[in-house]
Amino acid sequence: MLRSVITGTGSYIPPVIKKNSDFARENFHSEPEKAINLPSLEIIEKFRQITGIEERRYAPENINASDMAAFAASMAIKDSGIDPESIDQIIVAHNYGNVVNQTVQSDAVPSLAARVKHKLGIRNPYCTAYDILFGCPGWVQGLILAETAMKAGSAKTCLIIGTETLSRVIDRYDRDSMIFSDGAGACIVEYKEVGDEPAGILGAASRSDCTDEVDFINFGPSYYSEAEDNTRYIKMKGRKVYEYALKHVPQEMKHCLEKSGVSIDRLKKVFIHQANEKMDEAIIKAFYSLYGIQKAPEHIMPMTIHWLGNSSVATIPTLYDLVRKNELTDHALVPGDVVLFASVGAGMNINAVCYQLV
Known part of the structure; x- marks a missing residue:
């Protein structure tokens, strides 16, 4: 029985740690022109109690979303043991493209998937690379798209990546800014024989x-x-x-x-x-x-x-x-x-x- 199987995974966890206490001097607002009239530390503690977030990770200044994606992808490829040239599709889920540090302008041309293919050094022209925008569920939707392609016979090996630098599109005056972080995760999915039992x-x-x-x-x-x-x-x-x-x-x-x-x-x-x-x-x-x-x-x-x-x-x-x-x-x-x-x-x-x- 041929099934779509995850054979390798990888992730990039940025090294820059941003703790809740680092937001102590912010002047938070709950909506336009409406300041929250509570001490910042009290706002932060209520935030922690609700979200569970105590710290988050931000990408270094010289690293962008496609860089993180390539790092995670390399780990997934190594973990799976496949030849990168055998990849039929590279699917990259994101929402804001590459955002250069200290800007909020999105850069998604060429696609992040094309940049990842370039960074991985894959020369196979039949390895198609494309992005998807589906909000936070983007990586899961990438799995669904890979499964569809495999069942249709248009792919046997897919690389699916989720990558984002949300720290570069947050409003420092918005308390919700404390929720968001950066990172990348990836997997290799292969269409392969798994035996008689579903898997x-x-x-x-x-x-x-x-x-x-x-x-x-x-x-x-x-x-x-x-x-x-x-x-x-x-x-x-x-x-x-x-x-x-x-x-x-x-x-x-x-x-x-x-x-x-x-x-x-x-x-x-x-x-x-x-x-x-x-x-x-x-x-x-x-x-x-x-x-x-x-x-x-x-x-x-x-x-x-x-x-x-x-x-x-x-x-x-x-x-x-x-x-x-x-x-x-x-x-x-x-x-x-x-x-x-x-x-x-x-x-x-x-x-x-x-x-x-x-």
Whole structure:
């Protein structure tokens, strides 16, 4: 039986650590022209209690999104043991392209995937390289696209990367700026024989809600009137995002398991987008309640948000790479384990992939 199998993973965790205490001197606003009349340290502590974030990682000044993507890709290629020239597709998920340090101007021409192919030194002209914009669920959507290409016979080996430098598009006066971080994660997926039992990618589900939800996460001006003119930053309607995610993500996770023919009791891990600890915990609780289970299994949800923050498309592949390589306490995987990748983000988009380790 031919199935799409993850044969290698890699990640780039930036070395620059930004702690919560580093935001102590900021003058936070909750919306345009509305300052938050609380001491910064109190705002920061409330933020930590809700999100779980204590520190995050920023890319060094001389490193951009495509650089991080190439680093993570090189690790995934080495881990898989494949010849880079055998890669049929390079899929790079991001949202803002390359953003040069101290600017907020996006650079996505040529595509980040083309730049990654160049950095990897791949000369095969039939290795197609392209980007996808799908909000934070971009890397998971890359898995879905790779699976589609493999089933269609247009690819046998794909490199899927998620990379982002959100630290370069944040408004320092917006308290939500403390959520975002930088990083990159990658994997190699090969279409290969796995035997008679189902394995690899078992099924997927995705949806896009683009009516009232379309601007829940967007690009907008600074909350501070005296900030630079004509400069725009990542903005988020936090309460709207939370309510949307809690309402729809558990349903799509269940939908994915049903399409995959997998029972809830077989699920070993849920690799969910690291957006907000309280939100992720609520999603997992709601997901299991759909099956009449009031308490999720212990250690079902690995978390890195406490020290890595929310690096958008990079969160899930980085998390999976760390667990796969036994670098997170209380989390390990063995062949035969069934896991679920699930994400939600700008669009608003939701997706999930059910995967059984080979």
